[in-house]
Structures are given as structure tokens and as C-alpha cells.
Amino acid sequence: MLHLYDTATREVKELAMREPGKVSIYLCGPTVYGPPHLGHGRATLVYDIMRRYLTWRGLEVRFVSNITDIEDKIIERAEREGRPWQDITTKCETMWWRAMDAINFERPTDIPHATEWVTEMVEMIADLMAAESAYLTDDGVYLDVQSVPGYGLLAHQSLEDMRSGGGDREVVGAAHKRHPADFVLWKLSKPGEPAWPSPWGEGRPGWHSECVVMSLGILGEGFDLHCGGQDLRFPHHENERAQAVAWGREFARHWMHNGFVVDAEGEKMSKSLGNVSNLLDLVDQYDPRAYRMVLLQSHYRSPVTISATNIDAAVASLGGLDGFAGRARSAQLDPGASSSVAPDPEVMAQFIAAMDDDLDTPRATALLFDSVRRANTAMNTRTPEAGALVAAVFEICTAVGLELSVAADVPAEAAAKAAALDAARGAKDFATADALRTELQGDGWTVETGPSGTTLRR
RNA sequence: GGCGACGUGGCCGAGUGGCUUAGGCAACGGCCUGCAAAGCCGUGUACAUGGGUUCGAUUCCCAUCGUCGCCUCCA
Numbered sequence: 001m002l003h004l005y006d007t008a009t010r011e012v013k014e015l016a017m018r019e020p021g022k023v024s025i026y027l028c029g030p031t032v033y034g035p036p037h038l039g040h041g042r043a044t045l046v047y048d049i050m051r052r053y054l055t056w057r058g059l060e061v062r063f064v065s066n067i068t069d070i071e072d073k074i075i076e077r078a079e080r081e082g083r084p085w086q087d088i089t090t091k092c093e094t095m096w097w098r099a100m101d102a103i104n105f106e107r108p109t110d111i112p113h114a115t116e117w118v119t120e121m122v123e124m125i126a127d128l129m130a131a132e133s134a135y136l137t138d139d140g141v142y143l144d145v146q147s148v149p150g151y152g153l154l155a156h157q158s159l160e161d162m163r164s165g166g167g168d169r170e171v172v173g174a175a176h177k178r179h180p181a182d183f184v185l186w187k188l189s190k191p192g193e194p195a196w197p198s199p200w201g202e203g204r205p206g207w208h209s210e211c212v213v214m215s216l217g218i219l220g221e222g223f224d225l226h227c228g229g230q231d232l233r234f235p236h237h238e239n240e241r242a243q244a245v246a247w248g249r250e251f252a253r254h255w256m257h258n259g260f261v262v263d264a265e266g267e268k269m270s271k272s273l274g275n276v277s278n279l280l281d282l283v284d285q286y287d288p289r290a291y292r293m294v295l296l297q298s299h300y301r302s303p304v305t306i307s308a309t310n311i312d313a314a315v316a317s318l319g320g321l322d323g324f325a326g327r328a329r330s331a332q333l334d335p336g337a338s339s340s341v342a343p344d345p346e347v348m349a350q351f352i353a354a355m356d357d358d359l360d361t362p363r364a365t366a367l368l369f370d371s372v373r374r375a376n377t378a379m380n381t382r383t384p385e386a387g388a389l390v391a392a393v394f395e396i397c398t399a400v401g402l403e404l405s406v407a408a409d410v411p412a413e414a415a416a417k418a419a420a421l422d423a424a425r426g427a428k429d430f431a432t433a434d435a436l437r438t439e440l441q442g443d444g445w446t447v448e449t450g451p452s453g454t455t456l457r458r
Numbered sequence: 459g460g461c462g463a464c465g466u467g468g469c470c471g472a473g474u475g476g477c478u479u480a481g482g483c484a485a486c487g488g489c490c491u492g493c494a495a496a497g498c499c500g501u502g503u504a505c506a507u508g509g510g511u512u513c514g515a516u517u518c519c520c521a522u523c524g525u526c527g528c529c530u531c532c533a
Contacts, residue, residue: 030533043533073531155529161460162529181530229533239530258533259463266525270532297482298471303464303526310470313483320482323496362472366481376497380490430492437494448496457496 002054002356004225005301007233007255008153012358015254018222022060025051026215026252027108028228028236031068031207032092033077036099037276038261038291038306039269043229045292046258046300046359048105049400053355056399064218065108066211067093069115070204075193085194095280102283103291104401110218114210118196121205121213124247125185125198133246134185136200137176141186146179148242154255155234183239185209208239215240216249226252231270233257259303266305277306289402290314296361296400317369319446323457324372324393325404330452331379333390334406343392344385347371351396361400368396410456414440418447418454425449 002015017023027047030040047063054061069089078085100107125141128134133147145151145159152158159181184206189195195202215223228237237255244251260268269276282291291306293314298304328334347367354363371393378386397404410418417436424433440447446457 028533037533039533041533046533155461157461157529183530230527231532234528235530236532260527260533262526268527268532276532293482294470301463302471305470307470309483313470316484317482320496327497360472362481366472369481373498380497425492428492434493441495446495449491449494450496455496 002050002057003358004254004256005358007257010156013254015225017059018224018253021058022062023054023225024062024219024223025064025225025227026211026219026223027063027065027226028211028232029065029067029111030096031071031073032089032096033071033073034092034271036096036279037269037271038279038282039229039276040096041099041103041279041282041291042261042295042304043258044100044105045103045295047227048103049292049296049361050359052106052401053359053399057352062110062219063108064110064112064215066112066114066214067096068207068210069093069113070194071114071207099279099283102288103279104288104403106401112214112218114205114214117210117214117217118205120217121209122186122196122198124209124213124243128185128243128246131246131248135178138188139176140184140188140203140206141200142177142182143185143239143242143246144178145181145183145242148245150245151181151242152238153241154238181235183208183235185243208236209243211236212240212243212247212251215252216244222250222253224252225254225256227256227258230257230260258300262303262305264305264307266303268303282306282311286311287315287318289318292400292402293318296365296402299362300359319457321372321397321402322405323446323448324376325406326455326457327376327379328390328394329406330455331386331390333379333387335391335394341387341391343395344371344388347389347392348395351392351399355399364396364400368393371396414443414445414456418456421447421449422453 003012004015005012015023025047027043030036047065051061051063067089070085074085074088078088081088125134128143129136129141132144134141134143136142152162155162159179162181185208186198186200186203187206188201188203194204196204215226226237226240233255241251262268263275263277267275282288290311291314294306294310295304297314325334329337333340350367351364354360354367357363371389375386375389375393377383378389394404417440421433421436421440424430424436437447437449440456444458448455448457
């Protein structure tokens with residue numbers, strides 16, 4: 001079974017399932033106050049690949065990912081632009097799904113919104129108050145982290161060390177808090193701000209509270225896996241866990257974090273540095289599959305550079321894969337063909353071994369390309385094993401969410417030119433044939449002329 | 459200050475104490491082709507630096523240099 005690095009224990013260990021055959025996963029989703037960027041894209045793609053793979057292995061995956069639709073950033077923007085905050089969240093969420101659909105992110109099984117879970121959050125906070133793990137100040141309710149055993153599990157730092165760090169950084173709400181690391185569970189609202197009722201006054205939930213309540217509410221105690229970007233490890237995930245512990249609930253049993261997206265200079269893309277690239281720009285300008293391909297070729301925990309060079313190389317490699325898919329179809333060996341056979345078992349075993357080893361997609365991708373080469377050779381020589389190899393290639397692509405474009409839409413005009421090209425070649429009128437080919441290439445087509453005629457590909 | 463990651467061939471990017479030492483992109487040579495394209499075959503003295511351990515290190519250890527991340531904005 002799948003083995004994954006666990007941030008809490010810092011070792012690769014088997015992803016244990018609470019219920020055999022069923023996997024429960026919670027992924028921290030976006031706060032909808034701006035356009036999705038490359039970092040969001042990586043986080044969703046990494047887990048999309050994992051989720052598809054687990055499903056492909058025959059497991060029933062419950063994959064929950066939230067939308068944070070109430071948060072300070074949203075309120076700030078609403079005030080700045082003088083429009084209702086719901087206007088921002090609905091528009092940004094629409095944009096989010098447009099980008100996610102473009103990169104072929106399979107929708108989660110559950111998509112809870114923070115605003116739908118406020119009542120449950122208030123109940124949790126009341127419990128924490130009753131247990132004296134939380135306290136009220138004049139601006140909200142805070143969690144007393146010193147009351148939480150094992151605080152720092154994910155940060156791998158003691159409260160002491162965390163405190164000595166930070167340095168000149170301003171501690172949010174320092175004046176009200178018992179400890180600098182204490183964080184807000186319920187924020188009392190100022191006039192005009194969005195507000196929900198609570199025993200402590202009207203207000204809104206703190207960022208860290210929603211994910212605890214929603215993950216436990218939907219998946220139940222001791223769910224299998226909690227994941228997100230490295231930047232959520234601390235404080236967000238640490239604080240989620242702290243609330244669960246203080247609440248007396250068993251939380252996630254395994255923690256997974258993906259590496260950052262870095263720019264050409266090797267610096268992390270982050271909103272505060274202002275070096276984020278819009279995910280929609282990427283999918284509009286390039287083959288939307290290119291991002292997935294780049295990520296497949298690097299390990300999910302390593303930082304990955306996204307640059308034109310990188311993406312271009314991925315686009316080129318996808319072209320090769322599409323060409324392969326086209327050839328497979330011509331040979332009646334693609335998955336839809338009646339003569340299709342079972343995927344080569346040895347290739348599939350190697351694929352599973354790679355993926356089960358902490359999602360070693362680089363190794364799996366190498367295997368994919370090796371299999372493509374073997375399948376090409378087998379097709380060229382019409383060897384019987386071609387079918388199984390071709391099937392293995394398609395199978396791997398399915399398992400990682402890579403769609404090969406088998407049928408390129410060739411406009412009638414281009415198709416006519418291709419036919420004319422073949423006719424000219426048949427008549428040994430090579431001058432005309434070459435002219436037609438140059439013309440087609442000028443239109444951006446890759447012109448492949450084989451024994452059975454000319455095929456076009458973009 | 460504390461914790462952590464990393465430095466691989468033209469570029470991207472895996473991995474390993476010695477065995478044909480990934481894969482992608484690009485380049486070059488060949489096969490194929492009317493010529494190409496696509497495909498296939500082949501080519502490139504890669505592992506930051508200095509020590510150490512070892513029969514043997516890119517892989518282990520130490521040091522140095524460099525890059526990056528986290529230590530309450532962030533996927």
C-alpha cells in the first residue's frame with residue numbers, strides 16, 4: 001500500500017486506513033479573496049494525483065476540501081473596494097473552479113464552506129471555554145496553547161524556541177494574549193463587519209477553527225490524512241491540531257505537506273513577496289496539462305521551479321505522448337478499440353511500486369516514457385506485445401490524471417491539404433507535396449507522413 | 459538565535475556505496491524516407507569545495523562556501 005512521508009514523525013510510513021478499503025482525506029482549500037496562483041495549483045495537483053491514484057487502486061476515497069469564505073483578507077478587500085464581501089467570495093470561488101477545471105482537478109467529494117459551519121464552530125469554542133483551554137479578552141476568544149500537550153508537533157519546535165525566534169516581528173494581539181503563540185478562535189466584530197451570534201458577542205470565527213470543525217464533522221475522529229502546502233504546516237495545521245487536542249478529539253493520523261513553487265530566482269512564490277503568477281494565465285497561455293507534467297517529473301516534497309523553459313519542455317514531451325496516442329489509435333490499440341488487451345502486468349507492478357514509495361512520480365514518469373519507447377518499437381515491428389504495452393501507457397496516464405489527446409480536431413481545410421499532399425506524393429509530384437507540407441507546417445501542424453498516408457497533429 | 463531543506467551533465471529533474479550509474483527537453487551522428495517529419499538506435503569524461511571513513515564515495519561523516527524555507531499573511 002501507499003507509503004507517505006508523515007510530517008509529524010518525519011518518516012515515510014504506510015498510510016493506515018481507519019476502515020479497510022476506505023481513505024479519508026482533508027485538504028485545506030483556498031481563502032477566496034483573489035485569483036488562484038501557481039502555489040494553489042501545485043497543492044491541488046499533487047493531491048489530485050494522489051487521490052486519482054488511490055481511486056485507481058480500487059480504494060474508496062472521501063476527499064474533503066474546504067473553501068474559506070470568511071476571513072480578514074476578504075473583509076479588508078471588501079472595505080477597500082466598497083462592495084459586499086459575498087460579492088468577492090462568490091466571484092473568487094467561481095474563478096477558483098475555472099482554474100481547477102482547467103488543470104483537470106477532480107472535484108472533491110465534499111466542499112464545505114466556512115460560513116456554513118459557524119454554529120458548529122461556536123459549539124466547539126464553547127466546549128474549549130468550558131474546559132478552560134480558551135479565554136475571553138476584549139477582542140475575542142483565544143486558545144491557550146500552553147494548556148495543549150505536545151504543541152509544536154508539526155513545527156518541531158518548542159514554544160520556548162518559537163518565542164526566541166520571530167525577532168522583530170510584531171505579535172498579533174500581543175496585548176490581550178497570555179502567550180504570544182495563543183491564537184484567536186472567535187473574533188468580536190466591529191460595527192459593519194460580517195457577524196454571527198455567539199455567547200461572547202457577535203463576531204466571526206478565526207481561520208484555524210474552521211478546518212478542525214469541518215474535517216472532524218465530515219470525516220469523523222481519527223481520519224486518515226490531512227494535507228496542504230508546507231506553509232500551512234505552521235501555524236495553521238499546528239493550531240488545528242491544538243484545538244482538536246484541547247477539545248479531546250482524535251485528529252488526523254497522518255500529515256502530508258507539499259513543497260513550494262519557486263520562481264526563476266529560486267525564491268518562494270508568496271503573496272507578500274508579490275512574485276505570484278496567476279494560474280489562469282498559465283493555463284490560458286500553455287497546454288493546461290503542462291503543469292501537471294512538470295509536477296509529475298519532480299517529487300512533491302521538493303521545491304519546483306515554474307518557468308517558461310520548464311513548461312515548454314513539458315509541452316514538448318506531451319506532444320510526444322499525444323503522437324504516441326494517435327499512433328496507438330491508428331493501430332487499433334487504444335483503450336477504446338475492440339482489440340484492446342490488459343496492461344502489461346510487469347509495467348504496472350513497477351508503476352505501483354514507484355507510486356507506493358511516497359508518491360515517486362518521477363520514477364513513475366520515467367517508467368511511462370520507457371514504456372512509450374518500448375511500445376513504439378513493438379508497434380513499428382508489429383510485435384504481439386505491443387497491445388499490452390500500449391495499454392500500460394494509457395493505464396498509467398489514467399491513474400495520474402493525464403489525458404492524452406488522441407483525436408486532434410483537424411479543420412476540413414487542413415485535412416484537404418493533407419489529402420492533396422498524399423495525392424501529389426502518389427503522383428510523384430514532390431514539388432507540390434513539399435509546398436503543401438511547408439504550408440501546413442506554417443499553420444502550426446506537425447506533419448507526419450507514413451506508409452498509410454499523412455496525419456496532422458498540433 | 460532555534461529548526462529544516464538543498465547544491466547533479468547545455469537546461470529541467472530523479473537516484474544510488476561498486477552492477478548497462480533514471481527520465482524529459484535541447485544538440486549531434488545513424489536507420490527509415492523521394493526529401494522531410496514522426497519513430498527507433500547511438501553519442502556527451504554530471505554529481506558545489508576541502509578533508510575524512512572505506513578495497514572503493516556523487517552516495518556515509520566533518521568542515522567550508524552558496525541557495526532556500528519555517529519560527530503566528532501564505533497552497
